[in-house]
Amino acid sequence: MSRADTSRAGSPRAGSPRARVSRAEAPSAVRTPSPLWSFGLLRSELLITFRRWRTLALLGVLAAVPVLVGIAVKIETSDGASFGGGGGGGGAGPAFISQISNNGLFLVFTALAATLPFFLPMAIGVVAGDAVAGEANAGTLRYLLVAPAGRTRLLLTKYATVIAFCLAATLVVAVSALAVGALLFPVGELTTISGTRITYAEGLGRALLIALVVAASLVGVAALGLFVSTLTASGIAAMATTVGLLITVQILDQIPQLDALQPYFFSHYWLSFADLMREPVYWDDLVKNLGLQALYAAVFGSAAWARFTAKDITS
Amino acid sequence: MAEASATEAESPGQWDGADDAAIATRALTKRYRGGQLAVDGLDLTVPAGSVFGFLGPNGSGKTTTIRMLMGLIEPTSGTARVLGRPMPRAARTVLPQVGALIEGPALYGFLSGRDNLLRYDAADPAADPRTRRERVGAALDRVGLAAAAGKRAKAYSLGMKQRLALAAALLQPRRLLVLDEPTNGLDPQGMREIRALVRELASDGTTVFLSSHLLDEIEQVCTHAAVMAQGRLISQGAVADLAAGARGRLVVTTPDAGEAARVLKEQGAGDVVVAEDRVTAEPPDRDLADLNAALVAAGVRVRGFGVERASLEDVFVALTGEGFDVAG
Numbered sequence: 001m002s003r004a005d006t007s008r009a010g011s012p013r014a015g016s017p018r019a020r021v022s023r024a025e026a027p028s029a030v031r032t033p034s035p036l037w038s039f040g041l042l043r044s045e046l047l048i049t050f051r052r053w054r055t056l057a058l059l060g061v062l063a064a065v066p067v068l069v070g071i072a073v074k075i076e077t078s079d080g081a082s083f084g085g086g087g088g089g090g091g092a093g094p095a096f097i098s099q100i101s102n103n104g105l106f107l108v109f110t111a112l113a114a115t116l117p118f119f120l121p122m123a124i125g126v127v128a129g130d131a132v133a134g135e136a137n138a139g140t141l142r143y144l145l146v147a148p149a150g151r152t153r154l155l156l157t158k159y160a161t162v163i164a165f166c167l168a169a170t171l172v173v174a175v176s177a178l179a180v181g182a183l184l185f186p187v188g189e190l191t192t193i194s195g196t197r198i199t200y201a202e203g204l205g206r207a208l209l210i211a212l213v214v215a216a217s218l219v220g221v222a223a224l225g226l227f228v229s230t231l232t233a234s235g236i237a238a239m240a241t242t243v244g245l246l247i248t249v250q251i252l253d254q255i256p257q258l259d260a261l262q263p264y265f266f267s268h269y270w271l272s273f274a275d276l277m278r279e280p281v282y283w284d285d286l287v288k289n290l291g292l293q294a295l296y297a298a299v300f301g302s303a304a305w306a307r308f309t310a311k312d313i314t315s
Numbered sequence: 316m317a318e319a320s321a322t323e324a325e326s327p328g329q330w331d332g333a334d335d336a337a338i339a340t341r342a343l344t345k346r347y348r349g350g351q352l353a354v355d356g357l358d359l360t361v362p363a364g365s366v367f368g369f370l371g372p373n374g375s376g377k378t379t380t381i382r383m384l385m386g387l388i389e390p391t392s393g394t395a396r397v398l399g400r401p402m403p404r405a406a407r408t409v410l411p412q413v414g415a416l417i418e419g420p421a422l423y424g425f426l427s428g429r430d431n432l433l434r435y436d437a438a439d440p441a442a443d444p445r446t447r448r449e450r451v452g453a454a455l456d457r458v459g460l461a462a463a464a465g466k467r468a469k470a471y472s473l474g475m476k477q478r479l480a481l482a483a484a485l486l487q488p489r490r491l492l493v494l495d496e497p498t499n500g501l502d503p504q505g506m507r508e509i510r511a512l513v514r515e516l517a518s519d520g521t522t523v524f525l526s527s528h529l530l531d532e533i534e535q536v537c538t539h540a541a542v543m544a545q546g547r548l549i550s551q552g553a554v555a556d557l558a559a560g561a562r563g564r565l566v567v568t569t570p571d572a573g574e575a576a577r578v579l580k581e582q583g584a585g586d587v588v589v590a591e592d593r594v595t596a597e598p599p600d601r602d603l604a605d606l607n608a609a610l611v612a613a614g615v616r617v618r619g620f621g622v623e624r625a626s627l628e629d630v631f632v633a634l635t636g637e638g639f640d641v642a643g
Contacts, residue, residue: 040437040438142382148440150440314388
């Protein structure tokens with residue numbers, strides 16, 4: 001407070017003009033807030049998420065992956081040989097790698113296929129796991145709630161922000177790969193997995209569609225991470241648990257004896273995005289993937305909501 | 316003005332009822348999952364317009380009570396009404412009118428002081444974004460942080476963090492301020508400023524609910540007080556009434572202490588204690604002038620003679636039967 005305020009303390013009736021205004025307003029209490037003001041919290045959440053060094057570092061790592069892959073392929077093929085001999089050609093993502101030296105656009109698909117199993121979901125796990133638990137750990141959660149942010153509104157805001165981060169992370173990989181691919185390799189018409197030719201422009205469209213599908217593939221992990229985040233008041237514990245679950249599921253997905261369960265693992269259909277490069281597009285697994293992500297979002301979103309709205313905030 | 320409404324509310328029988336009370340709890344109880352009874356059947360009434368001191372040793376249930384009032388913790392049983400509305404059900408309409416400082420400051424270390432306040436203000440859906448920067452600036456001004464507003468909160472001292480948390484409570488005109496240990500970490504000048512601020516806010520009609528372990532702080536700024544120990548409310552009322560409840564002690568200053576003690580006992584004073592040239596005792600139920608005359612008649616040279624008013628601390632010790640120690 002200023003000197004003036006301090007000196008005024010002796011005479012308690014002499015409120016400042018500002019204070020007198022507040023007195024006139026306070027009893028009326030019925031301010032008429034616009035529903036749009038609710039989005040102030042989302043804006044604030046996005047701002048503080050993307051201003052953190054941690055977020056920027058994660059995005060930096062993701063941007064570096066296509067650079068490394070691009071350089072590796074460039075070195076490997078500099079003697080004129082084609083990479084990997086063009087073997088495979090099945091639906092698996094890494095099959096794209098053999099095409100990079102012919103068309104830089106394939107670096108986008110390769111980079112997404114390379115980051116989707118681990119780097120991308122790990123980054124999401126860190127951001128989602130920290131979303132609620134980090135605030136609880138710092139004690140800022142109690143001040144947000146008495147502001148009052150509203151528990152449901154805060155949780156929805158947090159989830160929306162994590163989804164925004166999924167999209168941003170995927171786009172960072174895609175854009176970095178696109179730039180590196182255009183820089184190191186020829187671009188132009190390209191061949192789909194089915195062997196048909198499409199124009200570069202159409203290829204770009206497919207790349208964007210694939211990036212969106214990859215981002216959507218992370219929605220399930222995001223919900224899982226957010227749920228874990230409501231269980232603890234330690235951001236680190238929540239992040240570690242989420243990333244641990246991610247690794248466990250990836251391992252279980254490789255064990256043949258569990259094939260009855262595997263269609264329910266959130267990562268099971270992740271690489272189906274490659275089907276977007278078929279002509280015509282093979283939708284079955286893509287739809288299964290998106291449906292599974294929606295299921296995870298619904299189940300773990302509800303669980304997070306049930307947990308968070310009933311929780312005693314003691315931190 | 317605070318005085319007027321206070322006297323109305325404190326007359327006997329008014330403590331329950333009290334629809335216009337800023338805070339009213341009925342048999343409010345919290346048992347944590349471990350089975351620990353943190354708050355036990357609390358009937359607390361904070362009159363509107365009062366500066367209410369909430370006293371108790373560490374671990375007596377003050378913070379759990381405050382968290383229940385703010386909707387952070389669900390009561391096990393009982394009800395709490397804040398500004399006439401039930402909590403936590405009416406949190407959305409009540410809390411925008413309440414500024415709170417709970418268990419010390421909590422800030423985003425990587426944000427500047429100003430950005431911290433912008434964030435907290437954005438969390439309130441009833442806060443107008445068009446006036447946000449202006450109100451944040453005014454709040455920073457009010458707690459004396461305007462000059463440090465651009466620094467990262469990480470670099471703030473504890474006192475500065477405390478001020479910033481206080482500024483967050485003052486982002487809007489409030490009807491109720493809940494301040495949990497607001498002077499923690501502040502230097503004497505900062506404490507004085509906070510007390511001045513509390514008085515100023517109270518004079519504007521804001522009810523201030525102040526928890527503190529500093530008894531003289533409560534005595535200096537509060538019109539009302541409540542004392543908690545081991546989860547129970549031991550006493551509540553106007554500060555003057557609370558202090559009047561405990562009797563003062565007779566104090567005689569004299570070089571003839573031994574003789575004075577003998578005369579005082581003879582005259583019916585109880586619990587006579589001699590400490591060098593000071594003799595203190597429970598005053599008997601008779602005119603103290605006679606007592607003084609008896610001392611002089613017995614040849615005791617009296618330097619000082621009077622009754623020391625009971626302080627809130629005496630009341631506290633009398634009520635809790637203990638010092639200000641941590642409850643187990």
